[in-house]
Amino acid sequence: MAGPYGRGRIMEHKAILSTLRERFDCLTAAYRCFLTGSCPSQSAADVAGVIFSGVCGLVPGENRECAPVEYCRDNSVKLTCISVTLVEKITSSLTSQSLPPAVALYCVEILRVLFEDMDLMSQLVHQFQAKDQIISHLAAKCVSMRVFYHLHKYSTVSPVWKQKCVEGFHSSPPGIELDACLWSLTEVLKKLLKGAHQEILGKLLAAFDSSLSALCSKFLPEERKEVMQCLVDFTRNRHWGTTFCLLLDLLEVLTASSLICGTGVCLKSQRITYIHSSALLTIISCSSEYFIKKRALLLLKRAVLQKAGEDWALGEVLFPGLKYEHFNSDMSMLAQSVLTAVAANWLQSVQVECASFFGGTRHTRGDEGQKPDCVMLRAVSLLLLKSMELHIQTAAGAAEAESAKEVYGYLQSLWGFLRQYSVQLTEVTHLCCWVSWLFGEQDDDMFEAAKALLSIFLNHRLCSRLDDLAVLEAACASGCNPHCHFLLMLQSISFDHSILLDFLISTESCFLEYFVRYLKYLRADWQGFTAACGRISVSDCHLSLQQSLSASCGGDMFALTYKGEPDRVEFSACVQPTDVISPVEMIRLAAGFRLVEYGSSDESDPENMEVSQDEPGASVSKKSRFRAVDVKQGIDGPPIPIRQKQYESSNVTEKRPETSLQLLQSEQTSSPNMAPQSGQVTCETSARAILCLSELREVVTRLQTKKLFPYNPSSLLKLLAQVENCSQQSHLSHFSK
Structure with a gap:
């Protein structure tokens, strides 16, 4: 008991x-x-x-x-x-x-x-x-x-909470208490951003401006030696990795808040990502924790793309058109930090591990080893490409020519970095293929890369003293020929205009901006486009580029090789198909194949579509990053200068929908029993591309007539018609000879 x-x-x-x-x-x-x-x-x-x-x-x-x-x-x-x-x-x-x-x-x-x-x-x-x-x-x-x-x-800040967070930012070491303060402030800012409470947001940020600046000066000092010492000191604390990742989350929210403030006052704490970009680059190259490297790199990528907060914004409108006072200088600072680091061999210190999956890492067949982390490769590539684009935009006068040379040097550094981690890219001699290889699974990143490369190419073309043919050859050698990028993109979607229509309507990528800029260049350089068609063979056009490269990365089905001339791309299959389909028949099949049938749009309910047909500047939606009025400005703006014969487009009229089909049929029947020659292959590639654009123009016109297109596409349709007119004149000139 x-x-x-x-x-x-x-x-x-x-x-x-x-x-x-x-x-x-x-x-x-x-x-x-x-x-x-x-x-x-x-x-x-x-x-x-x-x-x-x-x-x-x-x-x-x-x-x-x-x-x-x-x-x-x-x-x-x-x-x-x-x-x-x-x-x-x-x-x-x-x-x-x-x-x-x-x-x-x-x-x-x-x-x-x-x-x-x-x-x-x-x-x-x-x-x-x-x-x-x-x-x-x-x-x-x-x-x-x-x-x-x-x-x-x-509209008031809790004094108890504010005092706790300020004290934590000033004095707390990496650990649970500082983690709670960082997470709490980040969560409050996210809620304010989603609700578009700009006035309240400004008051809250002003209350923490000095303490946040002090915190980031402690974790991200300006001098490289101090950053290295901080890494040594902090890594002795087992909580450092978690605390630093929470700090990066907060920096992304602060960066997003700087983009929504418009022309208002932007505090120093909202610009930390740009101001301390050099320290972040050092963290990426020197940190012992891979997840920290990756998280910091993604932050810089989103900052340079102006997409901070895209993961948690949930489709909300975060960014107006007007920017704060220091925006251009901050973006220039970020770009210069990246280019300075690359010039100092920063790329050689960037670690890229094997791609991770649920259950660990996956090995590929053969001797290729493990597939690299393409998220890191894409982030590094976009960070550098956008930095180069920003750099050439800010270069002026005599510095432009020197800037163009520097940019091509940075491209060579990028190719060297990518070749370290890709057997497939090592085997490719036509570098224009790398965009589709690397970005094929991410449309938004692919169009950002293509748009940046187009800007880089146009700048080099303007500054160089080479003729147009030499410029295009140099562009292919550096992987930035815009014609090749566009054709390879079309080939990757099997020349299906319905997918282009999806891209045009979507607000998740910059395709509309890229498409307009490229079409404007295309109408001025049709000979360059024809030359690019000759480089890209469609003898196996039923295999899209993306499928071929994906198979090459994952197994042994297809390989991207070169036959004969080094600048001519062909797809050779290790396993030969039993039924061989001629390129001409493939074009016929492509003309009748649609992933989405828009001919049945009569059954769509126009009352469910928020359409403004009367206003020429009506935007896709409030979220759109590129409005229809910008399309019109881009088309009606100054023409791209070119050193070859120009085609007059002042009296371009709408061609009948049958124009491109008639041209295609005439090409198909001109030599029905002859084996495809290089010139015929060029015509086939060009015809497929123009047929795709023609069908896109037709379906957009039909949707516009029925008031089902989400913005006014009149300027875009005009540009597409001008491209078709260039194609028709080129073919008439060819047949007249």
Whole structure:
């Protein structure tokens, strides 16, 4: 039998368990009531008291000498978690206004008692430093929701939360407490950005501007030696990786906030990514943690593409057309930091590991080893390409020619970097293929790369003293011939105009901007386009470039090789098909094959389409990054100078839809029994491309007539008609000879 002392301990234990059970029952009942839209049987003050006691259950320093910790600690942790979660749930429901009026009043009273009478905020921010990381994170979530609710309702910042975060940014080392402060501020800023609360956002950022600048100066000092020393110091702390990634998350939110402020005042903390870009590049090359390298690189990629926040924006409109005062100088600073680092062999220090999958890494067949991390390769490539594009845009006068030479040097450095990690690219001699190889699975990145390379090419063409043929040959040698990029893109989608239509309508990529700029150049350089068609063989056009390269990367089905001339691309199959289809028949099949049938658009419901047909500048949507009015400006702007014979387009009229088909048929019937020669292959490639553009013009015209196109495409249609006219004149000139 237990003695008096033993019986006393047992009774005390039972009393504590009973109290914990009663608290659990009270909180569980309250939670269920809120879910069902009813009020608990207890008063708001009673529920608030239970919540407060649960939140304070594990506050460091509380006297627990008399409590049987070995029995109740786990239950106490659970009680704290459910208490904090319930407060977050109540606050979230009030913010979203999803509760019935009576229940909402009940919840408002609970929060009033907790935060005004009991000062729960002080207890919650104190839990930021709890040793249990789950409790610390739940407290940060709860505080963030409360701060956002208070900001949304009263437009004031919680002084207790602000003081805690400021102190943490100034003095806390990497660890749980600083992590909670970083995550909490990041979450509040995200909510404000999604809700477009610009005025409130400005007040909040002003409150943390100096402390955030001090924090980033500590983690991202300006001097390379100091960055290296910080890496040594911080890596001794096991929490450093987590803290730094949370800091990078915050930097992305700050960068996104700088883009939405428009012409308003932009604080220093919102420009940290640009100001400390050199330190971030050093982190990428010198950090021992691969996930930190990758996260920092993706931040810089999104900054240079002006896509910060794209992962969590959920389609919301974040970025207006007007930029803040220092935007151009900040982008120039970022670009210059990248180019300076590349000139100092930064690419050679960038680590690219094997692609990871669920369950580890995947080995490819043969002797190719493991597939590289294409996310890293794409990020490095886009960061450098966009930096080069920005660099040539800011170069002026006598510096332009020298800038063009530098840019081609950077391209050679990029090719060397990519060849280190790609057996397929090592075997390719026509470098224009690398865009489709690397970006084939990411349309948005592919068009960003193509647009940047088009700008680089046009700048080099303008600054060089070479004739047009020599310029195009040099472009192919450097992998930036825009004609090759466009043709390879068309080949990768099997010359299907319906996919181009999807790209035109989508707001997720810059295809419209790229397409307009390329078509404007195409109408001025038809001979260059014809020459590119000769380089790219369609003898195996039923195999798209993307399929061929994907198969080459993953197995041994197809390989990209070169036959005869070094600048002529052909696809050779290791496994020969049993049924050989001629290129002419493939063109016929392509003309009748559609992935999407837009001929049935009569059945579409125009009432469900937000269309503005009357206004020529109507945009695709509020999210569109490139408006129809910009298309018109781009087409009607100054023509691209060219040193060869120009085609007059001032009196271009709409051609009949049969024009390109008639030309194609005439090519097909001109020599029906002859084997395809190089000139015939060139005509076939050109005919397929023009047929695709012609069909695109027809379907866009039909949708415009039925008021089903999301913006006014008149200027785009005019440009497509001009390209068709160039094609017709070229063919008439060819036949006249």
